[in-house]
Amino acid sequence: DTGVSQDPRHKITKRGQNVTFRCDPISEHNRLYWYRQTLGQGPEFLTYFQNEAQLEKSRLLSDRFSAERPKGSFSTLEIQRTEQGDSAMYLCASSLALNQPQHFGDGTRLSIL
Amino acid sequence: QKEVEQNSGPLSVPEGAIASLNCTYSDRGSQSFFWYRQYSGKSPELIMFIYSNGDKEDGRFTAQLNKASQYVSLLIRDSQPSDSATYLCAVNIGPAAGNKLTFGGGTRVLVKP
Numbered sequence: 001d002t003g004v005s006q007d008p009r010h011k012i013t014k015r016g017q018n019v020t021f022r023c024d025p026i027s028e029h030n031r032l033y034w035y036r037q038t039l040g041q042g043p044e045f046l047t048y049f050q051n052e053a054q055l056e057k058s059r060l061l062s063d064r065f066s067a068e069r070p071k072g073s074f075s076t077l078e079i080q081r082t083e084q085g086d087s088a089m090y091l092c093a094s095s096l097a098l099n100q101p102q103h104f105g106d107g108t109r110l111s112i113l
Numbered sequence: 114q115k116e117v118e119q120n121s122g123p124l125s126v127p128e129g130a131i132a133s134l135n136c137t138y139s140d141r142g143s144q145s146f147f148w149y150r151q152y153s154g155k156s157p158e159l160i161m162f163i164y165s166n167g168d169k170e171d172g173r174f175t176a177q178l179n180k181a182s183q184y185v186s187l188l189i190r191d192s193q194p195s196d197s198a199t200y201l202c203a204v205n206i207g208p209a210a211g212n213k214l215t216f217g218g219g220t221r222v223l224v225k226p
Contacts, residue, residue: 041219
């Protein structure tokens, strides 16, 4: 069990640029979740996948955000035309099945200049 | 009213004492409940989960769930300075909400030697 892996750990970019993050879940975990966390707040749900199907997207996820999990393994989260308000920690989690505990990766910290 | 509420703290406890953390939730359909520990700058780490009313113990941690009163608590016995962290309560409402976790804002715990 190698845990949930996220890449990169840190990303600094200028406003207006596009960024992409990657998440590799724990092997055999068919559910994968993306959350966003800002300082002093709990994580907020963004979207989740069961295998390759994206089953729910939060209203927080504007049109500039897109996520994929093409083969039901790793997932990517892309943010287009980044804004200052996108600065946050982006967390990926995976779980084995319905209602099972979610395990988080180390996160990607995004800073928009 | 927030869906999951926690006292933000800080909760200051002397080393060796019991730290008691509370969390209330609004959705009566909530099915599973989780406590995560988060050190500053790190990602959430699962420490306890509970599904049924009553107590669940794991080492120095005890989770308590009362669905009728819609609260879940965490007790940390024999508190150590290494327990100083933010503790996040998370609730899974179930399939109707996509099994996403809804987090409280966290309670900051400080254990003083």
